Amino acid sequence: ALDPAMRVSALRGVLREEPDTLAPSLLLLIALRQSGQLDRARPAAGTAIPRRIVQFWAGDLPDDVAALMDSWRQLHPGWEYCHFDLAGAGEWLSAHAPADVLRAYVRAGLAAQKADIFRLAYLQTAGGVWADADDRCIAPLDGLLAPGVRLLGWQEHFGSLGNNFLAAAAGHPALARALALATGAVNRGDADMPWLATGPGALSRALAQEIAADAATLDGLRVLERGEAARLAVFHCFAAYKRTARHWLRAASTRSDTA
Secondary structure, three states: OOOHHHHHHHHHHHHHHOOOOHHHHHHHHHHHHHOOOOEOOOOOOOOOOOOEEEEEOOOOOOHHHHHHHHHHHHOOOOOEEEEEOHHHHHHHHHHHOOHHHHHHHHHOOOHHHHHHHHHHHHHHHOOEEEEOOOOEEOOOOHHHOOOOOOEEEEEOOOOOEOOOEEEEOOOOHHHHHHHHHHHHHHHHOOOOOHHHHOOHHHHHHHHHHHHHHOHHHHOOEEEEOHHHHHOOEEOOOOOHHHHOOOOHHHHHHHHHHHO
């Protein structure tokens, strides 16, 4: 019954008492959208997000996925481009990440969860733009990474923060918290579905927890509405691998049935 601004205040209080619950995290992100607080980037000297696109694929790269991935490089000719496979991501984590993060990456049973852990570790450590391999870029990103933006994402149907497209400056506290949540879930052996344990659910809880603890987290935050994101990229494109067990939803279901 409260207006959005009052709901933001009330939900921050709820999350300070129950930080790990998903429902108030999503409700907070929705109330922030409705109260116009999900675009708090202000002009600043320089830019905090490196012009670097990072992508990941486990195993042999199919032609249809390669074409989707190449769309990001084609539209950003002056940007650094980094493509990691399973071994390359593991080597990067060995060199740059704490031992518990590498342990979670090795222990994660699904390639999608390895990607979740790696994306958070890479962006939190080095910064840049993460784009999932099944997303097709249709417009350059330059105009979105204006000076003052430190975390850029988009809001999914449920109010959650999507992690398939994510841009960040190194050292962002929400990513550090999300990485801790994801690695903790894997290293404990939690049985939650990947979306909740390491994916958008974990990222959304982490961002909401940071906002609940300190409203200044909103400064430098830009979360696109779905329509805005659709002008940038086509997310979750069809690829042949999605008909096989390589797709994370099918893999997660098979793993659950086996367990």
